[in-house]
Amino acid sequence: MLTAEQAAATVRSILAEQRPDGAIPWFTGGHLDPWDHVEAAMALDVAGEHTAAEAAYRWLMRSQNPDGSWFAAYTEGEPSDRSRESNFCAYVAVGAWHHHLSTGDDSFLEEIWPTVIRAVTFVLGLGRADGTVSWRREEGGGAPDEALLTGCSSVHHALRCALAIAEYLEEPQPDWELAAGQLGHAVACHPERFLDKDRYSMDWYYPVLGTALRGEAARERLDRDWNRFVVPGLGVRCVADRPWVTGGESAELALALWAVGESTRAVEILKSIQHLRHESGGYWTGYVFEDDAVWPEERTTWTAGALLLAVAALGGDEATVSVFGGDELPTGLTADCCATVREA
Structure with a gap:
């Protein structure tokens, strides 16, 4: 897929965008969101750029709001969208555990642990009665009584990673175990609890990526909509009814x-x-194949990051295999009725 030289160039394309304070925006002059920031940081760790990855996590530690959240977007270091999205805030747990598995640095894990606790506390404060999690808290403090399948799948994965950290540090979190089990059950068994976003490819594969589905149930799900979203030779559509393939969704699939x-x-x-690869080693976000046009004309750090993580998993990188394979992550308290579906 990539030569060592090509992979190194892709890593350099991320490093070139990282700000001196550790922040990793989408591209120079673009905004940062906490989820994609973590995705890029994990890619740095798989490349052995642990100092740069740690700087990215220290940016999160410094920037965390008192309630445990982060804003949805930052531009040039200042908040540009003051809503706070649950999956954005939860993802720090995935990155923190991946960083620890990559480095073996116990002291840093202990240092970032309070940040993870506050983030998970914020996210679970958005929990709904049916076991799902509202997708955001608005700037004014309200939260829509709505859950997104993609977002909740990502939160489920993050809760499992947070539980792995808690277990390693011998800091039991029974409330997290219950929340992870309930959310995993909802993702695996109750599509009716989520807003209908079926046209987006992320809603197709994220229950698998977020570790809620495994085994035959996961393979059947991926097979079912394969032809709706996969364009042979070009990648994965972001949206089923648009002639637009995107690198990030393709790498995540x-x-x-x-x-x-x-x-x-x-x-x-x-x-x-x-075909999305640029000579710099970075990757264009997407391609409109009916127009034979790159769009948007931006090379995003998270696209490069997602690709490097997929390559790392296929190559057997232990930290990435553990975090995204899910076999070694705590499951939380799972519902008996989903035991055969989850196959965890």
Whole structure:
């Protein structure tokens, strides 16, 4: 898929965008969101750039709001969207655990642990009665009584990583165990609890990527909508009814495929998006194939990050395998009725 030299150039494309304070925006002059910031930081860790990754996590530690959240977007270091999205805030747990598995640095894990606790506390404060999590808290403090399947799948993954940290540090979190189990059950078994975003490819593969689905149930889900979203030779559509393939979604699908033993298809998906590669090593966000046009004309750090994580998983990187494979992550308190569906 990539030579060592090509992979190194992709890593450099992320490092070139990282600000001196550790922040990793989408691109120079673009905004930062906490989720994509973590995705890029994890890619730095798989490349051995641990100092740069730690700087990214220290930016999160310094920037966390008193309630445990982060704003949805920052531009040039200042908040540009003051809403706070649950999956954005939860993802620090995934990054923190991945960083620890990459480095073995106990002292840093202990240092970032209070940040993780505050973030999870904020996220669970958005919990709904049906076990799902509202997708955001608005600037004024209100929260819509709505849950998103993609967001909740990501939160479920983050809760499992947070529980792994808690277990490692011998800091039991029974409320988190219950929340992880309830949320995983909702994602795996109750699509009616979420807003209908079926046209987006993320809602298709994220229950797998977020580790709520495994085994035959996961493979059946991926097979069911394969032809709706996958454009042979080009990648994965962001939205089913638009002629637009995107690198980030394609790389995430490859990671989900790998997680359920579909490595051959994962490699083919990653090969198919090499037309998005720029000579700098970065990747264009997307391509409108009916117009033969790159769009938008930006090379995003999170696209490069997602690709590097998928390549790392396929290559057997231990930290990435553990975090995204999910077999070694605590499951929380799972519902008996979903035991055969989850196959965790």
